[in-house]
Amino acid sequence: MEELRFLSKYLVLAAALIGLFFYLVNYTKHKKKQFAETEYFLLSVFLMAGFDFLGSKFTSWFGMLNYPVYNTYIITFMLFYYWWYFRLIKPKFKKNLLISFGLLFLCFSLINVFFIQNFYTGIQSYTYALGVILLIISICFYFVEIFKSDMVLNITKSTHFWFSLGILLFHGTFLPFQVAYKFFLLGDPKIFSTVLFFLNFVMCICFIIGFSTMRKNYNNQITDV
Numbered sequence: 720m721e722e723l724r725f726l727s728k729y730l731v732l733a734a735a736l737i738g739l740f741f742y743l744v745n746y747t748k749h750k751k752k753q754f755a756e757t758e759y760f761l762l763s764v765f766l767m768a769g770f771d772f773l774g775s776k777f778t779s780w781f782g783m784l785n786y787p788v789y790n791t792y793i794i795t796f797m798l799f800y801y802w803w804y805f806r807l808i809k810p811k812f813k814k815n816l817l818i819s820f821g822l823l824f825l826c827f828s829l830i831n832v833f834f835i836q837n838f839y840t841g842i843q844s845y846t847y848a849l850g851v852i853l854l855i856i857s858i859c860f861y862f863v864e865i866f867k868s869d870m871v872l873n874i875t876k877s878t879h880f881w882f883s884l885g886i887l888l889f890h891g892t893f894l895p896f897q898v899a900y901k902f903f904l905l906g907d908p909k910i911f912s913t914v915l916f917f918l919n920f921v922m923c924i925c926f927i928i929g930f931s932t933m934r935k936n937y938n939n940q941i942t943d944v
Contacts, residue, residue, distance in 0.1 A: 728771030885925030
């Protein structure tokens with residue numbers, strides 16, 4: 720029987736397909752592109768599903784553990800999120816900080832790969848920890864801008880708010896769990912699979928809610944300050 724955590728790929732794929740449906744409906748309705756950031760995010764969800772499918776089959780296909788898949792996932796998606804929030808946030812100072820986050824993360828990732836943690840035999844936990852810390856700061860930047868703008872009046876109708884909430888709930892919860900799993904839970908695979916599946920479920924629900932709000936354009940009310 721397939722491990723519960725590997726069933727998460729179906730959740731992510733379902734979120735991507737539902738997102739594609741809402742995107743096509745709204746693109747056709749409005750006859751013009753006004754969902755650029757949402758479009759990029761939708762593509763990232765399909766890519767996420769691709770990583771999950773590859774990760775679940777990697778060992779059987781190539782006869783080695785799937786650490787390279789998820790280590791590549793960590794680096795790819797952290798960099799994508801910094802770039803995505805760079806596009807969302809308007810204040811120049813914070814945009815410059817996001818550029819710095821991306822460069823810092825990339826440099827540390829390379830150092831970790833070549834000198835600290837093996838890319839092929841274990842998870843890049845140091846890279847992930849730094850990536851999540853910088854990501855949470857990036858999301859906080861975005862939330863602060865929301866609460867300083869008119870978007871706060873329609874926050875639950877903001878597509879990007881729901882995307883950000885899903886990312887925050889997943890990574891902000893998984894990082895401390897990963898530490899507890901290693902040091903306190905003695906690596907019980909059943910606990911790991913259950914928690915990872917649940918966090919993916921919550922994240923995908925947030926993504927789906929976000930895609931369903933695309934008909935309301937409450938995402939572009941952050942101004943440069």
